[in-house]
Amino acid sequence: MKILIATDKPFAKVAVDGIRKEIEAAGYELALLEKYTEKAQLLDAVKDVNAIIIRSDIIDAEVLDAAKELKIVVRAGAGYDNVDLEAATAHGVCVMNTPGQNSNAVAELALGMMVYAVRNFYNGTSGTELMGKKLGIHAYGNVGRNVARVAKGFGMEVYAYDAFCPKDVIEKDGVKALDSAEELYKTCQVVSLHIPATAETKNSINYALLKDMPKGAMLVNTARKEVINEAELIKLMEERADFKYLTDIMPAANAEFAEKFAGRYFSTPKKMGAQTAEANINAGIAAAKQIVGFLKDGCEKFRVNK
Ligand code: 3PG
Structure with a gap:
């Protein structure tokens, strides 16, 4: 063989x-x-x-x-x-x-990106801390669970929404389970994406969902680029100067993101969570x-x- x-x-x-x-x-x-x-x-x-x-x-x-x-x-x-x-x-x-x-590796990268963002991309200026911030985990699978574990170590208040995972399973980990993605994005200043790319999820992270995130919002995507509606994320980031996007899956519109949103957009050159x-x-x-x-x-x- x-x-x-x-x-x-x-x-x-x-x-x-x-x-x-x-x-x-x-x-x-x-x-x-x-x-x-x-x-x-x-x-x-x-x-x-x-x-x-x-x-x-x-x-x-x-x-x-x-x-x-x-x-x-x-x-x-x-x-x-x-x-x-x-x-x-x-x-x-x-x-x-x-x-x-490979889920711990992806989770560590997601938290690393959050630190990088709240410390203003290590540019030497005064940033903020993760402790006390509300983190929303969108999909509570193997990676989501690891993100919750590490985030709790940082002292974050951790929430999750998963259409397929029972709420009591999520809550056993000391994570607050919410009823909808809309509620998660409305509640949490930081959202970490862990949904797979399927016919249902493609383009599902859109303007309507992201627009209600609290002030100083940050979206971290170590899932798949296809789940993001890039045109609508660009529109939102044009409207909201407080919104940050960090990912390890380079968007198709990387050049446009990089040019328009310097200091609040970051992508690794290759997918590197794992x-x-x-x-x-x-x-x-x-x-x-x-x-x-x-x-x-x-x-x-x-x-x-x-
Ligand atoms: C996965 O689905 O396991 C991760 O996205 C890692 O993908 P990679 O092996 O291409 O880095």
Whole structure:
């Protein structure tokens, strides 16, 4: 069996070494395609492989057509909006993710961005503190839970809204559960986004939702750029000089944001919430183990295209 790691944004070397150990211990062969620049390189690399480990790499019908021997794709991470699930099912390919494995890394980056923003992007002027500020966590999954844990350490007052998570589950963590996204954005000066990109959530973070955020509002997006209605966020930030936006997923309109909102807009050049050695090791090795479990024992835990 041949397993391919296909990562446009590579794992830390220590994670690749760990994955290799798991794969070779199972008697399989590991191939590596990193930092590829053309889709053709991916199409060529998948030709003879039985399993693929990816990150935000796109697995669409064309890739699946090229991968004639493919049995399983594991997205080493949480969001799998980069995989065409219907096409995978049609090709008889199992798709899994590795939930929770990189969530602390993403949570730490979200809090880091909040500190950066309240300290005026470290420009030397007098800023404010996170302690006592109301933080709204939009979607209370693995990342949201970790954000709550770290934010409580900062002394923030933590609120959450999740359409799918029962309120008592949220409140067990000492977090105030709210009934709607509207209530969350009205209540909290800082909102951290953790919703997946789905047909329902795309463009859902819009002017109507953001306009009622309290004075000195800050939106932190370590989720997906697609959930933001960029044109409406720009309109809002033009109207509200107190509004800050920080993200690790560069908006399509990055140049416009950067030009218009200097000092209250920040984006990393690449998505980097999960870019830590620890997260790479956790998610990468979990992916390798899930592949071995699937190929050897037919284990389908974490399958997302049921
Ligand atoms: C995820 O969905 O797990 C995160 O967005 C991390 O994505 P990445 O592996 O592309 O950094």
